[in-house]
Amino acid sequence: MVGQGKARKAAGMILKMVQEGRIAGRAILFAGPPSTGKTAIAMGMSQALGTDVPFTSIAASEVFSLSMSKTEALTQAFRRSIGVRIKEETEIIEGEVVEIQIDRSLTGATKTGKLTIKTTDMETIYDLGTKMIDALSKEKVLAGDVVLIDKASGRITKLGRSFARSRDYDAMGADTKFVQCPEGELQKRREVVHTVTLHEIDVINSRTQGFLALFAGDTGEIKPELRNQINAKVGEWREEGKAEIIPGVLFIDEVHMLDIECFSFLNRALENELSPLVVMASNRGMSRIRGTKIKSPHGLPVDLLDRVLIVSTKPYTEEDIEQIIQIRCQEEDVTLSPDALDVLTSMGKQTTLRYALNLISCAQVIATKRKAEQVSVDDLRRAYTYFMDEKRSVQWMEEQQGSLVFEEMDKPQLGVGANGTSHMEED
Ligand SMILES: Nc1ncnc2c1ncn2[C@@H]1O[C@H](COP(=O)(O)OP(=O)(O)OP(=O)(O)O)[C@@H](O)[C@H]1O
């Protein structure tokens, strides 16, 4: 990422607090003109968080779906952003296979067998049932392999071949990994940790088809009683030291599209004990709160604004725009001639960054058509005349008074956006 120093510093600080688990239940608002990198910064945050901390990203309009109520959609988004790290102790057998002996019955229907397995300190023989024999042959376990067997589930994992067998050339492929023969006891207790979200726990417990609903995405509404039960259970685990709550991040883009009922829900939900960090983004200045006639900064009610830390993003400087364009060209494998870069930079300054970035690939298509390797100023100019940016489109619309259909037959309602450009105000 380029430029936007203050907002990025703020995002970095927030991330640090999230990682230390100190910021749950708070809210941040990125406010600034369109295409100043609000969404981009939030996506950067999610990348930086890693896989263990849940990050959910929704657009505010997704909340208005037909299959569930607004508050249910928001609740699910909230619970998707809270992780539960569950610790489990399992018993495992880890050692080097000395011998596998399988006896088939005359009909071949049942199999019995013996597995001899050792560590550097001991050697034991285990009886094998049909299930274990199948698992061993599926994993293609041979004498000399170092394996890990989960006693509860019977799952077998091949860790590699023992160094002692490194001279059996015929028994290995090019990708054979050699490991030491394990030391100590054959049977060990091991702690395994998995992280799931509260929403996943909800879904698994709410449906007869259980976790399959997670893949189908067909979760429907979840009963509040069930959620209360799960909260209580998780609380219990937490007290027993079996589980740990990891508050993650919920990102709500275009947050001004939420209506007053959602905002009041947010107010309450932020005060809940199990609440993630809520990051919001809005490009509105003074605008109407959806569902009311009240005008308010960023389209958010003042009582919610009072609870959030506001980070503003500013329009990019010319140097930043140039650098961002260069990065984008590299990504898209496009070469711009030096003067084309200058022209595109000043276009980006006069219109928006997003428009300039969109022109890159359009101009590239035009350049390929005339079999040129570089995009020239002419290509850009052609693309510029083919595709209008927002300002020119508004201007053109005003010139077309009378021939376009407007809802009211007078001037189109234009609100003034935060950076002075015009925006159609939703009604
Ligand atoms: N600092 C940056 N470095 C690199 N690329 C950037 C940066 N800021 C924005 N961009 C790029 O500019 C484009 C617009 O940015 P983004 O979508 O984040 O704007 P936004 O602030 O969310 O706008 P809107 O309010 O319209 O949603 C994106 O393609 C993004 O990749």
Ligand SMILES: [Mg+2]
């Ligand atoms: Mg955005």
